[in-house]
Amino acid sequence: MGEGNGRLQSVLSGIRVLDFSRIFAGPAATQILGDLGADIIKIEEPGHGDDARTFGVTAEAMRDFGASPSFLALNRNKRSMVLDLRQQAARDVAVAMAARCDVLIHNFRPGGMDKFGLGYEALRAANPRLVYCEFSAYGDRGPLSHLGANDVALQAHSGLMSITGEADRPAVRSGTAVVDLHASMGLVSAILAALLHRERTGQGQRVETSLLRSGAHLMNYFYTEYWQDGTVRGRMGTANHLSVPNQAFPATDGSVIIISPADDMWRRLTVALDAPHLDRAEFKTAFDRRRNRDTLITELTAVTSRMSCAELVQRLGAAKVNVSKVNSVGEAADDPQLAAIGAVVEQQVGGRMVKSVAAPFAMSETPTKASRPPPRHGEHTDELLREFGYGAEAISALRAGGALGAVPSQAAE
Template sequence: MPESAAGSPWLAHEGALAGLRVLDLSRILSGPFCTMILGDLGADVIKVENVEGGDDTRAWGPPFQGEDAAYFHTVNRNKRGIAVDLKDPRCRDLVGRLAATADVVVENFRPGTAARLGLGYEQIRELNPRAVYVSVSGYGQTGPLSQEPGYDAIAQALSGVMSVTGEPDGPPVRVGVSGADLAAGMWACIGLLAALHARERTGEGQWVDVSLLDGQISWLTYVAGGYFVTGEVPRRYGSAHPTIVPYQAFPTADGYLMVAAGNDTLWRRFAPAIGLSHLGEDPRFATNPDRVRNRETLLPLIEAALGERSAQEWGKALSDAGVPAGPINTVDQALAHPQVQARNMIAEVDHPSAGTIRMVASPLKLSDTAPAIRTAPPELGQHTAEVLGGLGLDTDALSELRDKGAVR
């Protein structure tokens, strides 16, 4: 694997999804995150925004970069942006014509809204039977909550994820990033790629229905598995693991250290490395089930030992001993970490009004068709003339729509 950007085979050439056209009717986070992944992989993504203000997240600041909030810029690179009034029949017709040329259509309206605009699955299917149609919503297209609006924090709450997040004696808390939205965007991406693969056999597209709640339920994995087996309701363990000890954050002399001694071999390395050799063979802690049963006795002993040195010192000492451990970084420390830098996970792109924008790069590393940041997030309506001109709309017709406020 390369250690730097120079000559790296992981940097951009023609993307894996080059030639794929995506009509992006989504906004805020889940849908835009999905379509950004596709854009990074080379797809031609056409983002459709409201002529009045555009995507909500353009205003979700501070901080702002140029005219728009930094939030918007984080999930909208590699897209061509058009701004139209979908309530105007002429604009709906133009967007329908774009859908007729698309391989994928992505929307994250409340169920039924896209259909009322003439852009629902059945309507798009009539225009383009080969299109893969993706709907991301709070609760899916069916069920008693299907018509409720979708919010990340509510999905985290209803799914049970919040109930197992936080300190044991504290309140439940949401994951520090919008996990339900981001997970739904990733599930949508997986689903649409599967549907595109199926299209190779059938010649037809299909409807991909993804919800924030379903995505969070899928994350319960071993937490749900434990409940199914024992009937015991899972509880909060803070940074700790319910079935592995020691596997959690410990205070040190100057900060917190995350330790992941995930098996008995690692435990027998860990105990002497922190000056507790006598505990390595103590029958109370000999096996992981023993340590789980006796965690309340063991953890204070570990805390006392780790409190003698800094997180960085312990991180190195434990790494040298072959024990997974590391300081808990703040965001600035994480972004500046040598491993993050070596993996080219921070990128820069020039924006027409905001100047140089730094952003998190794609985590995907493909040896021949690497993801790339080709274009900055679009300004509102930046590509309206270009995209609609590609449908045959002449300058006079575009000017008329602009004069009436139907496009920007």
């Protein structure tokens, strides 16, 4: 398997991924595999294709960009092919392609792929090197495995929602799809681990994760605490139970987060804010500050509310006290630091430039790349069929029979 001692241009060059996943977690995962150089073949249903193409989108954005922001954010470095898996001819194509790919990923409900003849046991017989990756809501067994769910359902099920919000107000969701996007990295890790194992042994395997596992991983220290002594944490606004101060404080023109878990950092804070009265015995240690939480927060609020965000960030940052402004989405996206570290990618979509967030890590010798903009629905159907050995006549026959859906929609263009 090794390619000698030369450098590979990308980690996953030569790796083909047959991607039946939809919405967020799977597409987010395969985008990262594409960033690492894999060839991602996105199989979409006829009609609308990946539901995320229209999620929350306005008519104007559809006209200008051809797809929703969430689709464009998560589908670069892929080619799109339409297969109508309700048709036997399409299923035959999918099986033939899977036999020649390195990775298959899907998020049909448990058992869904078996009905198409695309289950793990069937495909491993044809391709024992295949890494077969399944993603579901609640996992592949157990009393809830038949249920569908999405991000916010697992924010609720996992208990995350119960600890998010103000103490005396209803629970709220974490504003972004944290469970879905965290799950995407579980998928990436599982697939990379299986590819590494295959590189060493020649054998593929089945890997699996779920929104349930993702939510539980995000909640792990809350569960451990509950399992230890029965503690059930609740909502604390911007604060948390681990240390004090560790929350938002008001400024004259917004608010800033101030955190100082360490005792020496707390002393530096009192100096940086010209607040020597806060450097006293009842706030001296982490235990003291947690015990006297209310007093500390009241007194520190009195200090911060006389300064601007910029002044607080400047003073505390210079003193190596952890501090951050509470940014809006626009302020965060435009903050120069994000582009400075190379975390913004720009690609042309339908004559316009679309920015998206780069892979969530960087590599010195095999840098991640944005090689292709997000595809139109079915943009590469014919090209892919040719690459997998289908001739013009076979493609025409597939199309005439409806296996490729209607002629690729131009509406998204």
